[in-house]
Amino acid sequence: MRASQFHISTLKEAPAEAEIASHQLMTRAGMIRKLAGGIYNYMPLGLRVIRKVEGIIRDEMQRAGALELLMPLVQPAELWQETGRWELYGPELLRIKDRHGRDFVLQPTSEEVITDIARNEIHSWRQLPKNFFHIQTKFRDERRPRFGVMRGREFTMKDAYSFDRDEASAQKSYDVMYSAYMRIFERMGLTFRAVAADTGSIGGSRSHEFQVIADTGEDLLVYNPDTQYAANIELAEAPCLIAERAAAAQPLTKVSTPGAGKCDAVAEMLKLPLSQQVKTLAIAVEPETAGQPVEIWALLLRADHDLNEIKAGKIEGLKRGFRFATDDEIVAHFGCRPGFIGPIGTAKPVRTIVDRTVANMNDFVCGANEADFHYTGANWGRDLPEPTLVADLRNVVAGDPSPDGNGSLAIQRGIEVGHVFYLGTKYSSALKATYLDETGKPALLEMGCYGIGVTRLLGAAIEQNHDAKGIMWPRALAPFEVVICPVGWGKSEAVRDEATRLYEQLQAQGVDVLLDDRDERPGVMFADWELIGVPVRVTVGDRSLKDGVIELQGRRDSASAKVEVARGLEETLAKLAAAV
Template identity: 65%
Template structure:
């Protein structure tokens, strides 16, 4: 490729609406162009990266035995209604009607469609296992699209779906996909971590997320440096330490004027925040025969810990719809304003749910259900009945014991770019997708689901690989592996001749190369390619050619290296393959 025949459109400054590094650099490098909120045109330079990402994904998916097909972007509402997700998905699911008034979804994912395909095609256990995948446009009507390709509304995703006859087969297929994902992200040249995760709205029994490690990542990843344990913050188990001590202090109702937060109480009383207990009031609503029934829950956490809402939603009684209690409900149930709640002396029946750490506490400080007062020296069993439920409710913190007992936990930031799910029969049962077993009896198909955010990879890769000059692409997904920068291509016959020879030789060696024949001055030329992030650069000039050398510089190198002209192709090929 010659730069004069390619479309290159770089900017010195990022548009004002670009927020994070990857968004700014992709806009400046001319890789994407904003069309609307969360919707982008992939410009030629950006599309080259996308195609390289897709090629690696296809190679590894095919190698793992998955079969490619292509499912439609627009899907009939009836399929989504079969699984109940038509209503459950909420406003993120874009709904449209055709000219006949029939409803459709602009697909954010394809579980329903692939299950419909398989239930009409698979009849016998002899046809299993199967794994279908496609790479397709997706649309999710994000409430607040932001960060460029990191949280857009329209994006490209690879999703795959495995079908097996039993749980053991599904778990084998899951492991095959897990291993394939590990190979894919390794080939991308990115630092990544696979972590245990919660299945969330997609359903199923188990899952792992694949995260690109980046200090700017939205997600907190929990891992043990001395073992293989890893999970995202939602799924990481907080292991309690020690056993509850015997009471050693008297229960005292203590004035705490205007101290509604645990931090203020601890400061006022001169104690550590970890000696306090905070209360979170929740209301669970259920409707029976048209009558709304309310149940009240008091969640107790140590003052220095944070509630994990995913864990809270698994508490018996909170697994359906729940919300934070209103101030009016709090005054009715607890007899005081928020900020002074506690498990001792509630006015109305309340289900007390204590985090495991709180259940182990003694002589703790908690609200007295009276404005401007707290109890000090509170103890379970003596001053208040044991909790109705003890559960893991909190986010882990650095230094917590690892759940596998092999060390303590550390936390780093990551960007989710892939997710693998063990769906089980969540969709096959809802859609009556069965096969006939060896005895001729129908049985539900066991499913797995596996996604990679193809376009999101671009943003994640940049968030991990950039400097003050621009993007630093890993070679495997760079728009071009090598750029040739001739000095005076239009003025020196020798430079032009050697540049053209090297260009042809690089192409013959299988190197994805571009020649910058635009006639720019060296500073402007180098700045463009450093911004775009091409990982390997060779400068061809009269002075070096007279000495029989060319100047090579890797994108991360601080200085250039002189390489003999006769050795340059082998030298570059070795660098590209590293």
Template identity: 70%
Template sequence: MRASRFFISTLKEAPSDAEIVSHKLMMRAGMIKRLGSGIYTYMPLGLRVIRKVEAIVREEMNKAGAIELLMPLVQPAELWQETGRWDKMGPELMRVKDRHGRDFAIQPTSEEVITDVVRSEIKSYRQLPLNFYHIQTKFRDERRPRFGLMRGREFTMKDAYSFDRDVAGMQVSYQAMFDAYVKIFTRFGLQFRAVAADNGAIGGTGSHEFHVIASTGEDALVYCPTSDYAANMEAAEALPLLVGRAAAAEALAKTATPGKTKCESVAEFLGLPLARTVKSIALTVEKESEGEVTKENWLLLLRGDHELNEVKVSKVAGLSNFRFASEAEILEAYGSVPGYLGPVATKQPVNVVADRTVANMADFVCGANEEGFHYTGVNWGRDLQEPVVADLRNVVEGDASPDGKGVLAIERGIEVGHVFQLGTAYSAAMNATYLDEKGQPAPLQMGCYGIGVTRILGAAIEQNFDDKGIVWPDAIAPFELVLCPMGYDRSELVKLETDRLYAELQAAGVDVIVDDRGLRPGAMFADWELVGVPHRVVIGERGLKEGNLEYQGRRDAEATAVPAAEMVSFITGKLGTPGK
């Protein structure tokens, strides 16, 4: 490729609406162009990266036994109504009508469509297992699209769907996809971590997320450096910080705490450690029976220095559809304004759920359900009935690892892949069955496996950049190597050597571009450092007279002189990394 015949359009400054590093650098490097809110045109440089990502994904999916097909972007509403997701998905699901007034969805995912395909094609256990995948445009009508390709409305995903006879078969398919994902992200050249996760809106029984490690990542990843334990914050188990409960040593006392509505201010006012306080979080659950709606009051208790994990709360029996109580509901149930709530002597009956650590606390401080007052010396059994105990909190760095093999650490990550064990969540709803060995119908066991193809670009940049621009890993760079001739249009010696080297590199399979635009060296180098091409060779008359060319890696502080006759083997050696 010659730069004079390619389209390169770099900017000195990022547009004002670009918020994070990857968005700014992709706009400046001319890789994407904004068309509308959360919608981008992939410009030639950006599209080259996308195609390289797709190629690696395809190779590894094919090796793992998955079969490629292509499902429609526009899907009939009837399929989504079968699973109930037409209503459950909410406004993120883009709904349209055709000229006949029929409802359609612009797909954010394809579980319904692939299940419909398989239920009409698969009849016997002899046809299983199966795994289909496609790489297709998706659309999710994000409330607040931001961060460029990291959280856009239109994006490209690879999604795969496995179909098996039983749970054991599904788990084999799941492991095959998990292993394929490890190979894919390793080939990308990115630092990543696979963590146990919650299935969320997709449904099913188990899942793992794949995260690119980046300090700017939105997600907190929990792991044990001395074991294999890893989970995202939503799924990470928090063990009790107290081994057992001490005997009561204080009497229950109502203490004035005027204006102290936060645990931190209460602890400071009373001269106690924050870890002696308990925060109370009021929830409401609405239930409908025979057309009548009733409300249940729930109170969650966490230690004052801990944070609530809402995903864990939704797993507690009876709280799958919880919401936070309104101030009016709090006044009615507790007889107090927020900030002074507690489990002792509530105005109305309340279901109390204590975090594991709180369940082992003694002589703790909590609200007295009266404005301006807290109780001190509160103890289970004596002052309160024993609570329902559950894991309600986010883990913190230094907590004991659930596997008992060390302590937990936390780092930031960007989710770029997710694998799910769906089970029969979709096949049962859509009556997707096969005939087993006895000729009896049985529901298909499904798995679901996604990779955010275009999101990989943003995540890779968030992990690999400096003050000059992007630093692409070799495998997904728009070009592996750029040749920068000094005076290509003025020096016959430089032109001949550049053309010779270019031809030999192409013959060796190197993805190379020659910058023959006639730019000054500073402007030329700045462009390619911004774009992030990982390897650069400079061809100049002075060096050629000495028989040398200059090589510089994108992360190298200085250039290295390499004999011109050895440059091809030098470059292929540099690029000869696993996975190339």
């Protein structure tokens, strides 16, 4: 490819709305152009990267035995109504009507459609296992699309779906996909972690996220540096930090804490550590039957710990959802305004859940259910009943004991780019997708689903691979592997001849090379290609040719190196082979 035949449109400045590096750099490099909020045109440079991502994915999906098909972007509402997700999915599901008034959706995912295919196409155990995948546009009507391709409304995703005879077979299919995903992200040259994760709205009972490590990531990943343990913070088990509860050593005392409605303020006023305080979080559960009162619960955590809402949502009684109680609800049930509530002497009965660590605390501080007052010296069994419902309610923190029993936990940020789920029969049951087993009896298909954010991967790769000059693509994802920059293209026949000769040699070796024949000044060319992030740059100039050399520089190198013209091809290939 020659630059004069391509479309290169770099910008010196990023749009004001671009908050993170990937959004800024993709826009400045001319890879994307915004059409509407969360919707982008992928320009030729950006599309080249997408096609390379797709190529790796297709290769490994086929290697794993998955079969490619293509499902529509527009899906009939009836399928979503059969599974119940028409009502449950939420406002991210974009609902539309055709000219006849029939309901459709723009697909955010394809569990319903693929299960409909399976129930019509798979009839016998002899046809199993099967795994179908496609790479297709998705649409999720995000309330606040942001961060460019990282959280857009329209995006490209690879989703695969496995169908098996029983759970044991489905777990084998899951393991095959897990291994394929490991190979995919390794081939892309990304630093990533596979972490145990919550199944979320997709459902199922086994799940792993694939997270690209980046400081700008929205997810917190918990891992043990000394073992293989890794999990999303939503799922990471938080152990009890107190092995055994000590005996009460202080009397229960009501102390004045004027204006100290925050735990930090209480700790400072009483000269006690946060770890000696218990905070009470009031939540509300709406009634299942109209006309019944809202149920108020109290969640007790140590003051230096944060509530994990995913864990709380798995507790019986909270599974259908909860919200934080309003000020009026808090006053009605605790007898005072927020900031001073506690588990001792509530105005009305509330259901209480105690975090594991809190259940073993003694002589702790808590709200006194009276404005500007707290209790010190509170103890279980003496001042309030022994906890009957104890659960893991909190987020782990760095330094917590690892759940695998070896060492301590560390935390880092990541960007989710892939997710695998074991679904079981959630969708096959709802859609009555069955096959005939060896005895001729119908049985439900066991399912798994496996997604990769194709366009999101571009943003994640850039967040992990950039510097002040621009993008530093891993070789496998770069729009071009090598760029040749002739200095004085329009003035020197020797420069044109040598640049063209090397260009043709690299092409013959199968290298994805671009010849920048725009006749731009060296500074302009170098700045463009550093911004765009091509792994290897070759500079051919009159002055260096007179010395019998050309200049070679890797995008991650601090300086260029001179190599003999006669060894130009060999040295360029060696530099490219060494690129990440």
